[in-house]
Amino acid sequence: MRFINSFIDALPYLNLLFALLVIFFERRNPSATWAWLMVLLLIPGIGFILYLTFGQNLSRKKMFDFKIAEDRFHKKLLLQGKQLSEDTIKFNDRAMTNYKDMMYMNLINSQSVFTQDNSVKIYTDGHDKFRELFKAIEEAKDHIHMVYYIIKNDSLGNKIIDTLARKASQGVEVRFLYDGMGGLRLPRKFFNRLKNAGGKVACFFPSLLPFVNIRVNYRNHRKIAVIDGKTAFVGGFNIGDEYLGENKKFGYWRDTHLQITGSAVDSLQQRFLLDWRYASEEKITFDKKYFPNKYSKGQIGIQIVSSGPDSEWEQIKNGYIKMIHSAKKSVYIQTPYFIPDESILEALKIASLSGVDVRIMIPNKPDHPFVYWASLCYIGELLKSGVRSYTYNKGFIHSKTVVVDGAISSVGTANMDVRSFKLNFEVNAFIYDVNISKELEEIFEEDIKVSTEITRDLYEKRSVVIKFKESISRLLSPVL
Numbered sequence: 388m389r390f391i392n393s394f395i396d397a398l399p400y401l402n403l404l405f406a407l408l409v410i411f412f413e414r415r416n417p418s419a420t421w422a423w424l425m426v427l428l429l430i431p432g433i434g435f436i437l438y439l440t441f442g443q444n445l446s447r448k449k450m451f452d453f454k455i456a457e458d459r460f461h462k463k464l465l466l467q468g469k470q471l472s473e474d475t476i477k478f479n480d481r482a483m484t485n486y487k488d489m490m491y492m493n494l495i496n497s498q499s500v501f502t503q504d505n506s507v508k509i510y511t512d513g514h515d516k517f518r519e520l521f522k523a524i525e526e527a528k529d530h531i532h533m534v535y536y537i538i539k540n541d542s543l544g545n546k547i548i549d550t551l552a553r554k555a556s557q558g559v560e561v562r563f564l565y566d567g568m569g570g571l572r573l574p575r576k577f578f579n580r581l582k583n584a585g586g587k588v589a590c591f592f593p594s595l596l597p598f599v600n601i602r603v604n605y606r607n608h609r610k611i612a613v614i615d616g617k618t619a620f621v622g623g624f625n626i627g628d629e630y631l632g633e634n635k636k637f638g639y640w641r642d643t644h645l646q647i648t649g650s651a652v653d654s655l656q657q658r659f660l661l662d663w664r665y666a667s668e669e670k671i672t673f674d675k676k677y678f679p680n681k682y683s684k685g686q687i688g689i690q691i692v693s694s695g696p697d698s699e700w701e702q703i704k705n706g707y708i709k710m711i712h713s714a715k716k717s718v719y720i721q722t723p724y725f726i727p728d729e730s731i732l733e734a735l736k737i738a739s740l741s742g743v744d745v746r747i748m749i750p751n752k753p754d755h756p757f758v759y760w761a762s763l764c765y766i767g768e769l770l771k772s773g774v775r776s777y778t779y780n781k782g783f784i785h786s787k788t789v790v791v792d793g794a795i796s797s798v799g800t801a802n803m804d805v806r807s808f809k810l811n812f813e814v815n816a817f818i819y820d821v822n823i824s825k826e827l828e829e830i831f832e833e834d835i836k837v838s839t840e841i842t843r844d845l846y847e848k849r850s851v852v853i854k855f856k857e858s859i860s861r862l863l864s865p866v867l
Contacts, residue, residue: 478503479503479686479688480686483688486713489706490819496700496702496705497690497692497700499690499691499693499702500653500654500690501690501819502649502653502654502690503686503819504649504683505650505651505683505687506684506685506687507645507687507689507823508646509643509826509827509830511641511644513631513632513642519620521550523612523614524550524551525550525554526614527559527615528559529560529615529676530613530615530676530677531551531559531612531613531614531615532611532659533551533613533659534563534591534610535564535566535609535610535626536608536800537569537570537626538563538565538569538625538626538627539629540573541627543631544577544626548563551581551586552580552581561584561585562586562659563581563588564589564662564666565589567591567606568594568603569606569625570590587667587669589666589669590666591812592606604696607811607812608800608801609658609662609800609814610622610800611655611658613655613656616653616677616679617681618646618648619646619647619655619656620644620645620647621655621799621816622643623643623785623799623800624644637754637782638782639781639783640785641779641781641783641834642786643786643827643830645798647816649683649685650683651690652681653678653681654691655814657673658691658693658814686820687819687822689817691815691816692814692815693812694812696810697812703801703808703813704728706797708731710789710797711731711735711738711789711791714738714743714745714791714792715792716792717793718738718743718789718791719748719788719790719831720748721784721786721788722747722748722786722802723783723785724749724803724804724807725747725766725803725804726758726806727805732765735774736772736774739774740773745773745774746774747766747774748776748778748784748835749762749777749778749779749784750778750779750783750784751780751838752783754783756856756860757859757860758860760853760857760860760861761857763841764860767841767857770841770842771843776840777840777841778838780838780839787799787800787801787803789803790827790831791824792824793821793824793825794821794824796817796818797815798815798816798827800814800815
């Protein structure tokens with residue numbers, strides 16, 4: 388009892404110490420700093436536990452020094468002989484010359500090589516996506532590389548592992564990387580059949596304790612599959628029955644995923660190998676067999692852009708901003724979580740006030756309540772500038788897409804939120820092609836048919852309870 392009383396007496400001093408740590412050592416964005424200071428002030432003791440779980444950045448540089456050096460070294464090697472100047476790019480579609488500055492920015496910021504010999508298929512339904520992924524896995528001859536934020540111990544998850552184990556037993560190199568938070572509930576023996584067949588498995592930023600992981604930040608949120616260095620998949624679908632629409636809570640799962648063939652596959656392969664080297668500590672070489680010659684007849688321009696807490700710049704966010712600023716006619720956004728920082732928020736307002744048709748689609752039900760109510764609050768602010776917004780009603784929309792002027796687009800793993808921009812490892816395909824962008828635009832317009840528009844009148848009629856939830860969530864949004 389005496390210890391408890393002493394601890395309570397010491398709380399004000401501990402809070403002061405924690406506040407000093409946040410202010411002087413973290414060097415955060417001021418809004419995030421103030422948010423954490425309020426958490427520490429309003430809920431002393433518990434606030435610090437939340438800070439340790441969700442907020443602290445003190446060890447980030449030390450954690451990723453090795454990864455940063457590795458990434459830079461190998462990216463430099465793989466960029467040798469590639470197009471390194473905006474003046475050297477010759478476009479299949481002359482209309483894409485309007486976006487040369489954006490391509491150059493992605494090249495400088497993210498060392499993202501622009502290639503235009505690619506073919507792309509879009510999947511919005513989990514059954515379609517996984518059917519094609521299984522087909523590609525079955526046809527693999529040399530290697531299968533996969534990284535997924537989440538894989539679940541259910542029918543789809545076990546089918547994936549069984550199929551990979553069978554391919555490994557046939558002599559195909561199989562490497563599977565999953566995130567320590569996304570795979571937190573997996574039983575210890577889940578991957579044994581794959582390992583016993585000769586496959587390799589690694590966990591990104593694993594928990595020190597079974598079934599418990601307080602390190603919410605710095606998660607590998609990427610979803611990439613590369614087959615024989617020739618075909619790749621990237622997008623929003625994780626691995627689990629939920630993503631086939633078999634979860635009663637969320638119902639139909641609406642997402643967006645891409646299948647890519649062509650030279651852009653090399654960039655996704657590179658991304659996987661860099662993450663694999665860091666997580667597995669296997670000194671895998673960047674062998675030629677992982678980057679075979681491409682004989683694609685595609686004409687689609689793509690840059691693969693990755694970002695994370697190990698990045699000098701917020702590359703994907705910068706790409707989004709550049710897209711929005713380039714808009715002359717329209718900006719269509721689909722995201723499950725809409726927690727923009729001031730730069731994104733202002734870019735959208737300016738675009739809308741300039742006469743651009745800006746539309747944003749979010750889910751109509753929360754899977755993370757604070758994030759959902761904060762999203763609505765930001766939507767409400769944007770409505771004043773003429774932005775149109777919709778809630779998707781058919782099920783849960785998890786798609787992460789941006790389409791501008793029906794000409795350029797981005798599809799990948801990054802949500803339109805601060806966590807994706809700063810704290811998670813993400814990867815997006817930036818696509819410079821009218822046909823693909825028009826297709827994504829048409830998909831958006833079809834989704835509107837099963838959505839409800841949030842008009843200004845409807846938003847103003849929300850209850851006092853919802854207004855209170857929005858206010859609290861908006862206040863906490865820098866740390867969500």
